[in-house]
Amino acid sequence: MFETFDENGDGKISCEELGNTMKKLGFEMSRSELESMVVAVDNDGDGFVDFDEFLALYSNIYYDDQHHRARDGDEQDLREAFSVFDKNKDGFITVVELQAVLSSLGLRDGGVKLADCQRMIKAVDADGDGQVNFDEFKRMMASNLLEK
Numbered sequence: 001m002f003e004t005f006d007e008n009g010d011g012k013i014s015c016e017e018l019g020n021t022m023k024k025l026g027f028e029m030s031r032s033e034l035e036s037m038v039v040a041v042d043n044d045g046d047g048f049v050d051f052d053e054f055l056a057l058y059s060n061i062y063y064d065d066q067h068h069r070a071r072d073g074d075e076q077d078l079r080e081a082f083s084v085f086d087k088n089k090d091g092f093i094t095v096v097e098l099q100a101v102l103s104s105l106g107l108r109d110g111g112v113k114l115a116d117c118q119r120m121i122k123a124v125d126a127d128g129d130g131q132v133n134f135d136e137f138k139r140m141m142a143s144n145l146l147e148k
Contacts, residue, residue, distance in 0.1 A: 002054050004105050012048035013038075024105055025084050082137050092131035095121050 005013045005021045015034045022029050029037075041053045085093040085101050095117045102112040124132055124140040132140070 002051050005049075005054070012046070012050050013054065014048055018049070021105065025101075078138055078141060079134065081141075082134055085132075085137075092129075092133055093121070093137065094131050098132075 002013075003009070005017055007017045007020060015031065015038055018037060019029060019031075019034045022034075038047065038049055041049055041056060043053055043056075044050070082093070083089065085097055087097045087100065095114060098120060099112050099114055099117040102117065121130065121132055124136050126136050126139070127133070
């Protein structure tokens with residue numbers, strides 16, 4: 001995910017890169033909003049978000065460090081993130097929806113393969129229905145963040 005935001009691959013995310021990716025995800029943000037987001041996590045004061053700062057941002061947004069569970073208000077943030085992928089708003093992320101979002105982000109040169117998206121879905125699809133529901137999405141986010 002970090003590499004998606006770090007468009008030029010220099011190991012840090014600028015306000016411009018943050019804005020470009022947020023726009024691709026459907027979020028229009030002002031320059032001051034983007035700068036505030038960067039300042040909030042920019043521990044070394046260089047005006048950019050590096051990988052460790054990026055991880056800290058997501059850990060702080062979604063999970064309480066002591067209890068490893070969603071904090072108050074964070075469920076809404078997760079639902080908003082989930083809705084970016086759930087294009088038809090039916091409560092599930094399908095292989096096709098995942099492929100469309102990843103392709104729109106430009107994650108891979110030449111597009112994102114359907115087989116890759118099927119593997120990603122299968123990895124988090126606890127009930128085996130071939131899609132990701134919100135609870136599976138939450139568990140995936142928790143496990144990815146807690147492994148870091």
